[in-house]
Amino acid sequence: MSVHTSVRQQGRVASARVQRRHNPITWVQRGGLTTLVFLLPLLIIFGVFSWTPIVEAVVMSFQKTNLVTAPVFVGWDNFVAVFRDPVFWIAVRNTGYFAALALIFGYPIPLVAAVLMSEVKRMKGFYSVLAYLPVVIPPVVSVLLWKIFYDASPNGVFNSILGWVGIPPQPWIQDAATAMASLVLEATWAGAGGTIIIYLAALTSVSPDLYDAAEVDGASIWGKIWHVTMPQLRGILFITLILQIIATAQVFLQPFLFTGGGPVNSTTTILLLIYQYAFTQSLGGAYGEATALSLMLAVFLAVLSIVYFRITARWSDK
């Protein structure tokens, strides 16, 4: 058996010849069955828990499904129902608002931090650990902890700190005006470490020769940052930007655990709405709407990514 396998790997010509005499017995002799046995866990797990559900999601979005009667095809009704739902438009706006705020807070900070950290040779390891610590705290614990920090009473943790510098207590997650920003603040804190580590890795791969060359040309420190570091990081900056947008478009944990979508739907995001369609008491069981909305989100993000990479590829060429 092993001889046959190695013969097969010796090249296309040989394998083509063996293939021509293809029948179940030679297949088993050549180890085909053994290979299949090794693939079995992957095929079963992916088949049942990944490939089939993906296809089912597409089918279900065109069906009316409940757990009692057989599903019925309803055409585009689910999609129309989502578009007619006023909460959908609120969720779109909220998700966009979350993504925009997350970009403003979360995009520049890791870059600046990473550039500074990379210049501190001796402490870099320790600083990296500090920066990454919030990422390893379980997300649920982080949110629950920040919920305590956000206590709106003057004795709350953050309000006490604000009190030291004379700022009056803030309502944080209890007011529709400040709730979303509070969610973004926690999400940025919880996620920045990961981005910092990416930038740090990218910074170590910037060749020192480029800095040497820039100095020969008389570049200042700012000149080196602007004309060497930034262009060298451009590729990774483009990628982290779109990744962040994709991630924030799917924010769930913060609105679910901090506010449950409130006050008055001010923090209902698209994922929260999908969850509510499918699983909460008031709306529950609207599986068709839930899958329709999740598919729309997936298609939107796919199109966005393709357009984004087309555009940035053109910029990178220049």
Place this chain on the structure above:
Amino acid sequence: MERQVTTSVQSELAIPAASHDEPRRRPRRAVEEQPDRGILSAADRRRPHVRIGGAVLNVLLGVCLVVVGLLPLLWLLKSAVTPTQDTLAHPLALFPGGIAWSNVTRAWNDVQIGNYFFNTIWMAAGEWAVQLLVATTGGFALSVLKPRYGKLISGMVLATLFVPAVVLLVPLYLTVLHPPLIGHSLINTFWAVWLPAGASAFNVLLVMRFFDSLPKEVFEAAKTDGAGTFRLFWSVVLPMSKPIIGVVSVFAITAAWADFLWPNLVLKDIGIQPLSVRLPQIQSSTDLGVYLAALAIATLIPVVIFLIFQRTFLRGGGLGGAVKG
């Protein structure tokens, strides 16, 4: 499921690429012999205003990182053993009314955090085992045995990376509710979290990349020595794969610990819920000090794992932070 919320599928794709590039660049002994430099040159560092400015920035950076990265965690540890009234009245004071170790024992016993703690470990262990089984056997078949239909299968595995997990949420829930062939629901059994966790394309691709990089001569030598396929897998490939198995294990366990949305859906029975699901529910009915002790207990294992396996996290894993679910 949770993995989607904090990161995206595409970021998972980026990890193997990033970690793959690194070893290739590593043979740069020439660079190591040079003075290790970044933006600032040795000459820059000698200039007085750069030195002062740099020192100020350095201190500022250090203070910021301690405040942002460490203080919330230290506050949690402090408050976990502070009497509730003190935390409520003076949240930022350091033990104004003594230490309350009883918070921890009350959390562990009365609130049954110990029970949920072991549920979490059991859940993580099962997810780890299933993920490792699928990734190593599948990766071995696709990368080493290379059947003719292998390209198609690895393509289908890769494709799942581009589907946001939220798309699977409802159909996966219905699958677990009515699984094929088994005939009874998996809801409220650990299988409902263990099995779907195995469908991680990220793991399979990571392992495949690693197996691709193993020297083919070793496989050939093993075969000439008469090793069968199972022997090749168990005695040759697996022992060579300790580094990648370590990476997959660390991510699998921390991700299982972090997972919320999916276990929250399928583990409705309080007796088998993990910490992440239980903690939000006990908040309103638990004394604040005891509750903070519970949060601290839930944080302990991931932080310890991180401190032990720093290199794994900080090298391959920068992108992996939110990877799983």
